[in-house]
Amino acid sequence: xxxxxxxxxxxxxxxxxxxxxxxxxxxxxxxxxxxxxxxxxxxxxxxxxxxxxxxxxxxxxxxxxxxxxxxxxxxxxxxxxxxxxxxxxxxxxxxxxxxxxxxxxxxxxxxxxxxxxxxxxxxxxxxxxxxxxxxxxxxxxxxxxxxxxxxxxxxxxxxxxxxxxxxxxxxxxxxxxxxxxxxxxxxxxxxxxxx
Ligand SMILES: Cc1cc2nc3c(=O)[nH]c(=O)nc-3n(C[C@H](O)[C@H](O)[C@H](O)COP(=O)(O)O)c2cc1C
Numbered sequence: 001x002x003x004x005x006x007x008x009x010x011x012x013x014x015x016x017x018x019x020x021x022x023x024x025x026x027x028x029x030x031x032x033x034x035x036x037x038x039x040x041x042x043x044x045x046x047x048x049x050x051x052x053x054x055x056x057x058x059x060x061x062x063x064x065x066x067x068x069x070x071x072x073x074x075x076x077x078x079x080x081x082x083x084x085x086x087x088x089x090x091x092x093x094x095x096x097x098x099x100x101x102x103x104x105x106x107x108x109x110x111x112x113x114x115x116x117x118x119x120x121x122x123x124x125x126x127x128x129x130x131x132x133x134x135x136x137x138x139x140x141x142x143x144x145x146x147x148x149x150x151x152x153x154x155x156x157x158x159x160x161x162x163x164x165x166x167x168x169x170x171x172x173x174x175x176x177x178x179x180x181x182x183x184x185x186x187x188x189x190x191x192x193x194x195x
């Protein structure tokens with residue numbers, strides 16, 4: 001029995017997409033979004049799996065220091081804030097509130113359909129200095145963000161990784177437990193239509 005509000009995602013399509021070198025050639029940040037168009041559920045599924053899904057036993061689509069897998073994805077949609085559960089490949093309702101606008105101050109924030117906050121559970125990183133923890137978890141964050149960039153380049157979606165995030169306020173809105181820190185937020189949507 002799923003928790004109320006859980007979105008069970010369709011299985012991700014593990015085939016297709018553009019040839020790799022075309023994807024790299026197209027990778028870029030874009031801050032232009034079609035604010036009237038939401039991602040369909042299959043594209044959202046593929047995006048989250050590409051970002052940080054499970055692609056083999058105990059393995060993920062991005063590397064992580066000592067395979068700690070300490071990053072969690074909080075997905076902000078119009079219908080609420082969800083946590084990505086990679087085992088179930090599902091979005092578990094965290095807050096039934098549209099908090100997209102609380103993830104930043106740039107003009108497109110709150111209007112683009114998807115915001116993905118990368119949250120590090122730093123309590124999983126043991127045996128490191130505070131600086132070592134930050135170095136490891138920001139490296140891990142970067143790989144996931146690049147996966148999002150590459151998926152978006154392949155699918156013709158717009159995306160931008162953002163450090164410009166009111167992190168303390170957002171962490172409070174999300175009631176993040178002690179030791180959980182927001183590292184980056186990435187905006188995703190369809191590109192704005194051109195005249
Ligand atoms: C760690 C990091 C933080 C960033 N923060 C922001 C941000 O807060 N807002 C924004 O519009 N772009 C942000 N960017 C996007 C960069 O501005 C962008 O990657 C850079 O200008 C190069 O452009 P490109 O990605 O199209 O190659 C960030 C990128 C990185 C890697």
